[in-house]
Amino acid sequence: MSHGSSSLFIGGQWVTSHSAEVNTVINATTEEAMGRTPIADAADVDAAVAAARRAFDGTGWSDLQPGERADAMERFADEMAKRSTLIAETVTAENGMPISLSVGANGFSGAGLLRYYAGLIREFPLEEIRAGDLPGNILVRREPLGVVAALVPWNYPQGLAMMKIAPALAAGCTVVLKPALETALDANIMAEAAAAAGLPAGVFNVVPGGVEAGQALVAHPGVDKVSFTGSTATGRIIGEVTGRLLRPVTLELGGKSAAVILDDADIPAAVAGLADVSFPNNGQTCTANTRVLAPAHRYEEVLDAVTDLARSMTVGDPLDPATAIGPVVSARQRERIEGYIATGRGEGARLTTGGGRPAHLDRGWFLEPTVFGDVRNDMVIAREEIFGPVIAVIPFRDENEAVALANDSDYGLAGSVWTGDTERGLALARRIRTGTIGINGYRVDNAAPFGGYKASGLGRENGPEGLMAFFQVKSVLLPTAT
Ligand code: NAD
Numbered sequence: 001m002s003h004g005s006s007s008l009f010i011g012g013q014w015v016t017s018h019s020a021e022v023n024t025v026i027n028a029t030t031e032e033a034m035g036r037t038p039i040a041d042a043a044d045v046d047a048a049v050a051a052a053r054r055a056f057d058g059t060g061w062s063d064l065q066p067g068e069r070a071d072a073m074e075r076f077a078d079e080m081a082k083r084s085t086l087i088a089e090t091v092t093a094e095n096g097m098p099i100s101l102s103v104g105a106n107g108f109s110g111a112g113l114l115r116y117y118a119g120l121i122r123e124f125p126l127e128e129i130r131a132g133d134l135p136g137n138i139l140v141r142r143e144p145l146g147v148v149a150a151l152v153p154w155n156y157p158q159g160l161a162m163m164k165i166a167p168a169l170a171a172g173c174t175v176v177l178k179p180a181l182e183t184a185l186d187a188n189i190m191a192e193a194a195a196a197a198g199l200p201a202g203v204f205n206v207v208p209g210g211v212e213a214g215q216a217l218v219a220h221p222g223v224d225k226v227s228f229t230g231s232t233a234t235g236r237i238i239g240e241v242t243g244r245l246l247r248p249v250t251l252e253l254g255g256k257s258a259a260v261i262l263d264d265a266d267i268p269a270a271v272a273g274l275a276d277v278s279f280p281n282n283g284q285t286c287t288a289n290t291r292v293l294a295p296a297h298r299y300e301e302v303l304d305a306v307t308d309l310a311r312s313m314t315v316g317d318p319l320d321p322a323t324a325i326g327p328v329v330s331a332r333q334r335e336r337i338e339g340y341i342a343t344g345r346g347e348g349a350r351l352t353t354g355g356g357r358p359a360h361l362d363r364g365w366f367l368e369p370t371v372f373g374d375v376r377n378d379m380v381i382a383r384e385e386i387f388g389p390v391i392a393v394i395p396f397r398d399e400n401e402a403v404a405l406a407n408d409s410d411y412g413l414a415g416s417v418w419t420g421d422t423e424r425g426l427a428l429a430r431r432i433r434t435g436t437i438g439i440n441g442y443r444v445d446n447a448a449p450f451g452g453y454k455a456s457g458l459g460r461e462n463g464p465e466g467l468m469a470f471f472q473v474k475s476v477l478l479p480t481a482t
Helices: 042-057 066-082 084-095 099-123 157-171 181-196 211-219 232-245 267-278 296-312 331-346 399-407 422-431 463-468
Strands: 007-010 013-016 022-026 033-038 127-131 137-144 147-151 174-178 204-206 225-229 249-252 258-261 291-295 350-353 370-373 390-396 415-418 471-477
Touching (some): 033 181, 042 147, 042 174, 042 204, 042 211, 066 084, 066 099, 066 157, 066 181, 099 463, 157 181, 157 225, 157 249, 174 211, 181 204, 211 232, 225 232, 258 399, 267 296, 296 350, 296 370, 331 350, 390 399, 399 422
Parallel strands (some): 147 174, 147 225, 174 204
Antiparallel strands (some): 007 204, 022 033, 137 471, 350 370
16 A cells, blocks of 8 residues: 555545554454554544545635536546455454455445435536526526535445445535444555546545544534444434434444235245345345244245355355355444343244354354244244344234334335235335345445434435535525516
8 A cells, every 4th residue: 555554545645544543454354453543533524624624615626617526536436446356355353244245345336326426416407497486587596505424334334335426526526434333445545546537636525533533523513414334322322412412413324124025925045035135244234134033834835945045145255256254343232142042042933053153163263154943023032133143033924014013113214025926016115114225135235325214214225316415505586577
C-alpha cells in the first residue's frame, strides 16, 4: 500500500492520524495479525468532516453536471474493479466470508453500485415544473443534502458502504466513511481506488474507528445526513442523537427473517436454496432467513432436509472456493453465538446437528452449522438476531398461521416464500410485513429498494429510493404574471 499504518484518507491524501491508538486487524481463520490502521479519534473526524465540508461548499462537486459526476463515478468503478480480487480476499481474511460469496459481495459490488447510480443520475429529473394548485407554476428542485456520515459494520463492508457512497456521490453530496475496525483494511483499498480515479479532494474520506469516532461523526455540526448500517441497539442510539439534532438519518439494522415453505413446495429444491438464503456469510448476514417455517404435516421432512443441508456444508478455509462456511469474525462473536446455542438447548429446542466447534479445525473462530427443531416462535432463539450459522425450524398449521408467525417478530428486514405456485407465493409475500421478500429465493438487487419495517430500520437504500435519501427538495414559486 502507498501509505503507512498510521494514515487516514482525508482530503484526497494519506495524512497522519492525530490519534496514537492502533487498530490491529486479525485474520479470522489464522487468528494472526494481518495489518494495522489508526483508530481515528474526534480530532481525526473533525479533519475529515472539514475536508468533506470544503469539497461540498467550495470546490464544486455538487455544482458539476450530473453527467460529469457520473463520469468520475465510473472511473472510480473501474479502479474498484481492477482491485476486485484484492478486495474480495482481504475481506475474506478479515471476517471469514467464503470467497465464493466475497468475489461478488465485496469484489464487484462496489463497482456495480457506482455504475448503477452513475447511470441513474445521468437520467434523473433534478428539476421539474409543476402546475400550482394556486395560479402560477412551481419549480421543484432536488438539491444534494450536503456532507454525509456513512457508518458501516464488518459483515459486508464493501457493499454496505457503497450502498451509501454511490447514491450520495451521484446526488452531489460528499462523504466521510467510518468503517468498522474489524474490516478497516478493505476500506483503505476503496480509498486507494478513489485516489487513483482522481475523485476531487475531500469528496470521499475514510476514518476507521470505534464508538468514539462514530459518536463524534454522527453528532458533528458539519454533517448534514447520517446513513448507518449496524445493530438495532446502536441504531436506536444514533436515532436519538439525530432526532435531537433534527438531522436526516437512514438506519439499516438487524433482522430475524422467515423462510416460509408452503406445502406445495418442492422441499428438496427449497431446502437446497436455503444454503444461500439462511446461511450466507456463515450466518453473519442481516437478511439471513434464520427462521424456517414448515407446514406441520411435512415438518419432519423439512427438518430432516435442513439438518442434512447443514451437515453437508463444507466448513473450513474461507479462501478455498469449495468452502461453504468459514469462521465467524471474532472470538467474542463466536462466544455470543455459543451463548445462544446454550439458550436454545435450555429452552427445550431440539438440536438436530451442530452446536459446537468443528473438531478438525484447531485455529480460527469456526462453528458448526447448527439446526434446532421443535422451536416455538416465543423462544429467545426465534426472537433475537444470533448472527451466526444457527437456524430455527418452526411448524405452522395453515397459511394464516404462517403469516402470523412470520410477522410475529420485532424485525422486518427480509424473507422468502417457497412454493410451486408463484401467484400463491406472491399473495403471501404481500401479507408479510418486511422490507424485502423473495419467492423461491432471495437476493439483494441494486435496483430493488432495500430496508426494514419495525426494528429493522428507517428509510430505504438501493434503487431510486436510495438516491432520494441524499436530496433536499426545494420549491421555487415562479411569478404568476407572465
Ligand atoms: P454495531 O452496531 O456494533 O456497529 C456498526 C458500526 O457502528 C460500526 O462501524 C461501529 O464502530 C459503529 N458504532 C458502534 N457504536 C456506535 C455509536 N454509539 N455511535 C456511532 N457509531 C457506533 O454493529 P455490528 O455488530 O458491527 O454489525 C452487525 C449488525 O449489523 C447486525 O445487527 C446486523 O443485522 C446489522 N446489519 C444490518 C444490515 C442492513 O442493511 N439492515 C446489513 C448488515 C448488517
